[in-house]
């Protein structure tokens with residue numbers, strides 16, 4: 001296995017859920033491909049905010065981050081292999097805001113993608129191409145950003161859209177799940193009766209980080225007897241290992257982005 005042992009000092013306090021302070025860690029998933037050199041080598045920080053996950057090389061800058069890691073064998077990326085030129089453009093439109101909403105979080109801001117109609121449409125098309133012939137009757141979207149991607153996908157594949165909402169927003173009878181996030185905890189609710197037993201269901205969100213949100217959505221849907229066939233997101237943050245929390249539930253993402261920053 002191609003493992004790089006690296007001694008690092010924290011530049012931007014990384015997602016503190018992994019580590020904090022100086023330390024020696026094994027960063028096999030951050031090993032840059034030999035053909036790709038860090039953008040700033042001389043003295044300054046080397047930042048690997050990386051773009052992998054689909055086998056698609058995305059050689060462009062997003063904010064100041066321009067380096068990439070290759071997909072590695074730990075990321076089960078065979079099941080997310082989308083090889084499509086549209087993905088590079090989509091990824092380039094999603095900006096990263098460091099330290100939002102809390103120090104250490106590298107916030108992936110999809111609102112900048114929504115300003116680019118080509119990127120936004122391409123993202124929807126990629127999902128529709130994957131799901132149009134899968135006999136899916138329910139697209140469940142997670143508030144808030146799953147409400148952006150879910151409805152156009154549902155309309156295009158002829159499915160109903162079911163909103164998975166924050167607490168106390170739905171007026172009818174609901175079932176609830178509490179869950180943890182990269183930066184807090186929350187509760188998700190769904191209307192009882194929105195999904196019928198056995199319905200083939202797709203769960204949509206913009207991003208998977210720790211996976212807590214998708215796990216809550218799956219739990220809610222399965223509690224009412226839905227058949228959750230897959231979860232789909234635009235972005236995966238693989239260093240947060242959310243995919244692992246989904247167990248055997250398939251996860252499809254357009255691309256992955258590493259969020260750890262470091263220097264040495």
Ligand SMILES: O=P(O)(O)OC[C@H]1O[C@H](OP(=O)(O)OP(=O)(O)O)[C@H](O)[C@@H]1O
Pocket residue numbers: 142143144145146180181182186205206207208209210211212213214242
């Ligand atoms: O994989 P996880 O660690 O669960 O995190 C992913 C979730 O976090 C974000 O939503 P957030 O809870 O910030 O809500 P918002 O869309 O209303 O801002 C994102 O849109 C996902 O729903």
Ligand SMILES: Nc1ncnc2[nH]cnc12
Pocket residue numbers: 105106107108109181182183207209210237
């Ligand atoms: N880093 C991140 N960026 C955007 N949304 C998120 N939800 C959880 N972590 C996130």
